[in-house]
Amino acid sequence: MVQHLALDVGGTKTHIALLSKTGHSPIAFIKEKKYHTQQVAGLEEVLLDFSPDMSNIESISIALAGPVINDEAQLTNVSWKVQKDQIIKATGVKSIYLMNDLEASAFGVPFMKSSDLLTFYKAENRMKGNAAIISPGTGLGEAGMYWDGNDFHPFASEGGHCDFSPRDNTDVNLLIFLQHRFGRVSWERLVSGMGIANIFDFLRTSSEYQLDKDMELSLLDGDVAANLSKAAVAGEHIAVATMDLFTRYLAIESANLVLKFKATGGLFIGGGIIPKIWNDHYESLFLQYFFRGGRLEPLLRSVDLTIILNPKSVLFGAAHFGITKGGKTKDI
Template identity: 30%
Template sequence: MTQLLAGDTGGTKTILRLAELHETQSGPKLKPLYESRYVSAEFTDLVPMVRTFLTETAEAIGTPPKPQKACFSIAGPVVNNTCNLTNLSWMLDGARIRQELDLKKVQLINDFAAVGYGITGLEAEDIDTLQEGEPREDAPIAVIGAGTGLGQGFLIQHQGRYRVYPSEGGHTDFSPRNELEFQLLKYLRDKLNVNRISVERVVSGMGIAAIYQFLRDRDYVSETPEVGEAIRTWEREAGKGEKTVDPAAVIAVAAAEGRDRLSKETMELFVSLYGAEAGNLALKLLPFGGLYIAGGVAAKNLPLMKSGIFIEALTDKGRMRPLMERIPVRLILNQNVGLLGAALNASRL
């Protein structure tokens, strides 16, 4: 059996997985053999990390692993199978990694492209349907995911298999829909001293914090002392290397637990903006193969995502509403979808 090595590599952590490829009548199936997580900054490069992983794997499974092919999803732009990681001083080169690890093939792919490949390997329990729609097997698939930034991409069938195409759609213009959102746009332009605001500035983890600050500074709703102090601590830590507060998490938890009305209003506006941008992507691609919502923000706020706010914003496209209501919308629950995608891509090398 062919052994494959897959990695989900980021500035903070890296997850590595060894899998075994089995060819079946329904297509390739992957059997995970061993998986481990590492702090990226504790290694000078990906190669020594992989060597550590292979040593641990041998001890865990009782036999030396012999992967032939590998694919690593990278949090950063990949050009000609090379990448400078965005938040880590690693310069990765697929050819060098292949040679130093004695592998037959190595491919580096963008982390959001890996999510796209992972969609093709999801099981029923890995997704939650937000809108049934009218699925078509021959249609494109779209994927959007808010996290640190806002990833967007799409899949198209080619010769019996899907090909993944990433995009930079998160950097398109933020387009307000009403007076409150126009005020948000002006607030961000003034605060950041820029002329243009991308949709990623509001539909992302940093967008949650920005929306909270906007509503707070406009006295839209009063804040509770507990949440307010946490956000002010985060603001004081701006520019520092170590942060003690994750503002998006603080706001989301307070909203979910009903402890802070300002947090609740923040998250509802965020989800509406998220749905509106997902609808914009759907209008451009008509993804009747499915519009998939990725990223930890959506999965960690499932009740709010399923409240109707997201789908109402997605379908609120004037004369195009009937068309939007036909698009299947699915939320990815499996937070290792990128790692799964890297493994599936490795199987195709």
């Protein structure tokens, strides 16, 4: 049986799967494994540990959290450098596909089941057109899907690294705070897991929040973003403020992305954060800020807004790309 490998390589984890597909049947996941990216020397080590025998592997499709240029990629939030020719040399597999992780997700969206997607805003006057994907995780990924009138053509972007744009005094003070830390401040510094931690660090310098020392230590112990989202549910004042600002910034940058791509075909929100925290409060807050588009508000209101619930969306898209050798997507 001909088999394929697909990988989702992120700053935190690397997810790899062995797959097969016969005729018109769905892609079948045979086996999967997750690795801690920071604890592995490189991608070749992951591939050979997972599948020492590559004789039945027809293709390897690799979705990477970083720009892919000339069949090479330097991951943004980890020191790995991935090169197509080195993977061919290590594995003996000739068909190697490298792509940006959000580009991979875009290839998979049209083939997902309805249960994998949650449309929380459905436009009354939806129009055909380009679509956009934004994905806050370890970092912030953004991609587009060009609509040619019949099919979607996904393309990568590095829009998450564009400059953060403040709107009010809180935003300006936050920008100055992060400029002292990072110099240049991109949207990724706010709309991501690291962004949640950065917002919290800013807010706890304010006299407005009297944070108990034990609570502060508990929030800083381990995964700060996860701790804060749980504390927000429990009503901890600073955690609520942190997650509200995160949601506000996600909404603003989502609207920016829709306007830049004229994404009347829909906005999709992926990543590991939003499906875990989403509730009526965050939905209301997101819509409040997303629709603040000035003269272009009617365009924003014509866009369906959908959360990608499937945590394997990137892996699934990479698998589809590799198996079909970059075949077209379809209408959503």
